[in-house]
Amino acid sequence: MRGDPGGRRAESPDPRRVARVALGRGAEFDLIRRFLGPETPLPQGVWVGPGDDALVLDDGLVLSSDLTVEGVHFRREWLSLVDVGYRAAAAALSDLAAMAAEPLAVLLSVAVGGDEPEREALEVQDGVRQASRAAGAEVLGGDLSRSPGPLVLDVVVVGRTSRPVLRTGGEAGDELWVTGWLGGSAGAVDLWSRGREPPEALQQAFRRPIPRIREALWLAGRLPLKALIDLSDGLGGDAGHLAAAGGVAVLLEEKAFPLHPALADAFPGIEERRGLALYGGEDYELLFAVPPGLVEAKAEEFTATFGIPLTRVGRMVAGEGVWKEGPQGEPIALKRGGFDHFEGGGGG
Amino acid sequence: MRGDPGGRRAESPDPRRVARVALGRGAEFDLIRRFLGPETPLPQGVWVGPGDDALVLDDGLVLSSDLTVEGVHFRREWLSLVDVGYRAAAAALSDLAAMAAEPLAVLLSVAVGGDEPEREALEVQDGVRQASRAAGAEVLGGDLSRSPGPLVLDVVVVGRTSRPVLRTGGEAGDELWVTGWLGGSAGAVDLWSRGREPPEALQQAFRRPIPRIREALWLAGRLPLKALIDLSDGLGGDAGHLAAAGGVAVLLEEKAFPLHPALADAFPGIEERRGLALYGGEDYELLFAVPPGLVEAKAEEFTATFGIPLTRVGRMVAGEGVWKEGPQGEPIALKRGGFDHFEGGGGG
Numbered sequence: 107m108r109g110d111p112g113g114r115r116a117e118s119p120d121p122r123r124v125a126r127v128a129l130g131r132g133a134e135f136d137l138i139r140r141f142l143g144p145e146t147p148l149p150q151g152v153w154v155g156p157g158d159d160a161l162v163l164d165d166g167l168v169l170s171s172d173l174t175v176e177g178v179h180f181r182r183e184w185l186s187l188v189d190v191g192y193r194a195a196a197a198a199l200s201d202l203a204a205m206a207a208e209p210l211a212v213l214l215s216v217a218v219g220g221d222e223p224e225r226e227a228l229e230v231q232d233g234v235r236q237a238s239r240a241a242g243a244e245v246l247g248g249d250l251s252r253s254p255g256p257l258v259l260d261v262v263v264v265g266r267t268s269r270p271v272l273r274t275g276g277e278a279g280d281e282l283w284v285t286g287w288l289g290g291s292a293g294a295v296d297l298w299s300r301g302r303e304p305p306e307a308l309q310q311a312f313r314r315p316i317p318r319i320r321e322a323l324w325l326a327g328r329l330p331l332k333a334l335i336d337l338s339d340g341l342g343g344d345a346g347h348l349a350a351a352g353g354v355a356v357l358l359e360e361k362a363f364p365l366h367p368a369l370a371d372a373f374p375g376i377e378e379r380r381g382l383a384l385y386g387g388e389d390y391e392l393l394f395a396v397p398p399g400l401v402e403a404k405a406e407e408f409t410a411t412f413g414i415p416l417t418r419v420g421r422m423v424a425g426e427g428v429w430k431e432g433p434q435g436e437p438i439a440l441k442r443g444g445f446d447h448f449e450g451g452g453g454g
Numbered sequence: 455m456r457g458d459p460g461g462r463r464a465e466s467p468d469p470r471r472v473a474r475v476a477l478g479r480g481a482e483f484d485l486i487r488r489f490l491g492p493e494t495p496l497p498q499g500v501w502v503g504p505g506d507d508a509l510v511l512d513d514g515l516v517l518s519s520d521l522t523v524e525g526v527h528f529r530r531e532w533l534s535l536v537d538v539g540y541r542a543a544a545a546a547l548s549d550l551a552a553m554a555a556e557p558l559a560v561l562l563s564v565a566v567g568g569d570e571p572e573r574e575a576l577e578v579q580d581g582v583r584q585a586s587r588a589a590g591a592e593v594l595g596g597d598l599s600r601s602p603g604p605l606v607l608d609v610v611v612v613g614r615t616s617r618p619v620l621r622t623g624g625e626a627g628d629e630l631w632v633t634g635w636l637g638g639s640a641g642a643v644d645l646w647s648r649g650r651e652p653p654e655a656l657q658q659a660f661r662r663p664i665p666r667i668r669e670a671l672w673l674a675g676r677l678p679l680k681a682l683i684d685l686s687d688g689l690g691g692d693a694g695h696l697a698a699a700g701g702v703a704v705l706l707e708e709k710a711f712p713l714h715p716a717l718a719d720a721f722p723g724i725e726e727r728r729g730l731a732l733y734g735g736e737d738y739e740l741l742f743a744v745p746p747g748l749v750e751a752k753a754e755e756f757t758a759t760f761g762i763p764l765t766r767v768g769r770m771v772a773g774e775g776v777w778k779e780g781p782q783g784e785p786i787a788l789k790r791g792g793f794d795h796f797e798g799g800g801g802g
Contacts, residue, residue: 149592151558151614161559161595163612167515169595171610173563177602210499211509215521215563215608244497247509247517254525255603260563262519262610264511266499 128353129157130346131427132339157351158273159204159335160265168207168265172198176256184298187226189313190257191233197338198261199241199317200390204336205272206326207265209243209319215260217253230259241319271326276333276352276395280422283401285321285392286414287311288341289379290366292386297372307368315390321412322392328404333395341419342384342440344393346428352395355425357437358384364417384440395422476701477505478694479775480687505699506621507552507683508613516555516613520546524604532646535574537661539581539607545686546609547589547665548738552684553620554674555613557591557667563608565601578607589667619674624681624700624743628770631749633669633740634762635659636689637727638714640734645720655716663738669760670740676752681743689767690732690788692741694776700743703773705785706732712765732788743770 148155154162160170174180174194185193195212202209214234218226227250235245243263276282290311294304304312318336325331333352335344341363345356365379373379383389398421405416420430429437496503502510508518522528522542533541543560550557562582566574575598583593591611624630638659642652652660666684673679681700683692689711693704713727721727731737746769753764768778777785 149558149594152594156594161561163515163558165513165515167511167513169517169559169561169610169612171561171563171595171597171608173565173597173599173608175565175599175601175606178565178600210497210511211517213509213517213519213610215519217521217523217526217606246497246500246504247519249519249521249608251521251523252526253523253604253606256601258523258565258601258606260519260521260597260608260610262517262561262608264517 128350130343130350132343154270154272159201160207162205162267162270166267166270168202168205168267168270169262170198170201171260171262172201173258173260175258181298184294185313187229187257188233188236191230191259192237192314193233193312194259194261195234195237196315196317196390197388198263199237199243199319200315200336200338202263202265203317203319203322203392204334205265205267205270206322206331206334207267207270208323209238209241209263209265211246211264212238212243213262213264214245214248215250215262216248217251217258219253219255219257223252226257230257234259234261237317241317269326271331271334271394273333273335273348273351276348276354276422278354278422278424279398280332280395281398281401281418282345282348282356282358282393282395282420282422284337284341284364284417284419285318285412286389287364287366288337288389288391289369289382289386291315291388292340292382293366293369293373295386296382302372305368305372308366308372311366312388315388317390318392321408324408324411325392325394329396329400331394331396335393337389337391337393338387340383340385340387341393342428343387345420346440348393348395349422349426349428352422353426354422356420356428357423358420358428358430358440359418360430362417362419364415393419476698478691478698480691502618502620507549508555510553510615510618514615514618516550516553516615516618517610518546518549519608519610520549521606521608523606529646532642533661535577535605536581536584538605539578540585540662541581541660542607542609543582543585544663544665544738545736546611547585547591547667548663548684548686550611550613551665551667551670551740552682553613553615553618554670554679554682555615555618556671557586557589557611557613559594559612560586560591561610561612562593562596563598563610564596565599565606567601567603567605571600574605578605582607582609585665589665617674619679619682619742621681621683621696621699624696624702624770626702626770626772627746628680628743629746629749629766630693630696630704630706630741630743630768630770632685632689632712632765632767633666633760634737635712635714636685636737636739637717637730637734639663639736640688640730641714641717641721643734644730650720653716653720656714656720659714660736663736665738666740669756672756672759673740673742677744677748679742679744683741685737685739685741686735688731688733688735689741690776691735693768694788696741696743697770697774697776700770701774702770704768704776705771706768706776706778706788708778710765710767712763712767741767
């Protein structure tokens with residue numbers, strides 16, 4: 107059975123145009139689907155419409171926004187306000203990486219409460235600026251308001267690409283690879299939530315995620331990437347988006363997962379660590395589909411260049427949804443997608 | 455005395471480029487100045503940098519964001535959630551009007567609290583979509599989160615222009631004109647804040663402001679507009695921005711102000727009504743500078759086309775700051791700028 111072929115390919119007259127990319131399962135994505143409304147033709151000047159990691163205009167301009175809310179995405183005990191800004195900007199910039207786009211500019215809107223709103227706004231902005239500059243972009247606009255409640259920031263990133271890599275192109279037979287280590291950020295949140303102090307490396311993974319922009323451009327320049335996404339919802343959730351967008355199923359090989367090395371002490375059970383990678387989210391690593399047999403020859407140079415591994419974590423197969431290989435190699439349906447802000451629960 | 459010549463003109467090698475536009479007085483603008491940091495050269499690909507109504511890229515793409523926070527910009531007793539979305543989008547689209555740009559796309563980020571976050575998100579989004587479509591744009595992206603406190607939305611607008619009209623070009627001798635009626639929105643907020651029911655026309659001015667996009671394009675096509683801004687901070691505050699950006703002073707003629715006709719009953723004192731126009735904000739009308747003697751010949755056609763007046767409210771003179779003509783024609787310094795979210799006070 108194919109997935110949702112209606113949402114899979116462009117319906118608009120220009121065959122290059124992509125009007126709507128199908129999303130994976132989950133209450134949050136059900137809401138986003140309703141939020142987007144019925145599929146309508148793309149307006150003039152738009153290349154890739156809603157549902158992918160970012161909006162792409164005809165001239166290759168890429169736009170995405172990322173909302174961070176105190177008490178939902180972070181708690182002040184876990185992060186300085188500079189870190190809050192850094193992390194929010196890194197998450198937004200990661201959406202540019204997921205389109206293989208180069209950053210150009212950042213807009214920051216921030217609503218600050220508390221007794222010292224000026225200081226708080228400036229600290230958040232400092233973090234946003236640090237993350238933006240690390241990725242080669244400047245903060246060039248935005249808005250500012252008081253908040254009677256939580257700190258809220260919306261980071262809008264603007265980038266450019268001449269060849270965006272979408273979520274839609276994966277086909278049965280393609281391999282799925284990830285950059286870097288998984289589960290570190292979710293491991294930190296889990297420990298904090300239970301009143302424990304996470305190892306510094308996990309705190310760092312949560313506080314200062316690295317948008318894989320250079321890595322994405324490197325990969326897109328050397329490999330025929332067929333589909334690409336950044337890991338914000340956990341490997342399970344984001345693999346689900348690639349599956350839905352491509353109209354295929356994803357079969358994950360848990361044994362291969364590149365689990366963050368600093369997880370082992372605090373999470374001795376392998377299932378627990380795999381759960382953090384699958385369901386935890388916010389690793390901001392890249393997940394991509396490529397035809398089989400091409401990546402191995404590049405992996406060593408990738409690791410030498412960027413200092414992180416490149417790991418095959420599964421493949422695309424006919425069908426729909428996300429599966430993992432059981433002990434005897436039999437496919438087991440993943441019980442849920444990734445982290446979901448609209449499915450009860452809090453934290454992280 | 456000239457204003458702040460250092461912030462007045464582009465420092466970057468391309469003479470067309472505008473790195474930083476000077477802002478008027480006020481705690482909020484002091485903070486924005488600090489927020490923007492020291493003036494740095496504009497990155498490649500940017501035409502107009504921070505401080506104007508919107509960011510403009512080299513290819514004429516225009517970007518702006520506008521943050522709306524429950525309890526700061528609105529209260530739920532005053533507005534339906536559809537109106538909240540409509541008003542927030544109209545405010546953001548008004549920044550495109552202020553650059554004489556045509557809208558292309560809208561991104562909406564919304565953080566919703568309460569027991570029915572899904573319903574609330576969809577209602578807000580409905581309002582944003584209505585306002586966007588009325589201006590010729592579609593909602594094509596954004597982000598969604600729960601909020602543990604107030605409803606917060608950030609509307610990002612994307613437009614295009616081949617010839618942006620900036621805040622910087624006004625010179626001594628230029629006339630200052632406004633579109634439409636002033637003070638209506640602030641009048642509604644003032645009455646609500648005192649527990650009174652505003653007349654329907656004032657409620658409408660607050661709930662459903664009209665971004666003057668078609669009007670801006672019409673004016674830019676027929677008159678040599680030298681400086682242009684939309685009225686979000688009150689005539690006093692926004693005239694202050696034009697003065698600071700142009701390095702000149704503004705002298706306002708209060709007697710000429712086009713006060714909203716529905717204000718008269720609830721605000722019998724003329725000074726009170728003028729105060730709403732000067733300090734109230736959120737009229738989202740246009741304020742522009744033009745060489746003297748050119749607008750009169752177009753005003754009748756403008757009113758016939760758009761159903762609103764075009765009124766001369768003052769002129770630019772040598773000096774700095776915002777002044778009004780006293781009873782004997784003597785200049786009186788305006789005691790403060792427009793509405794300021796960072797100068798204590800709440801509401802509106």
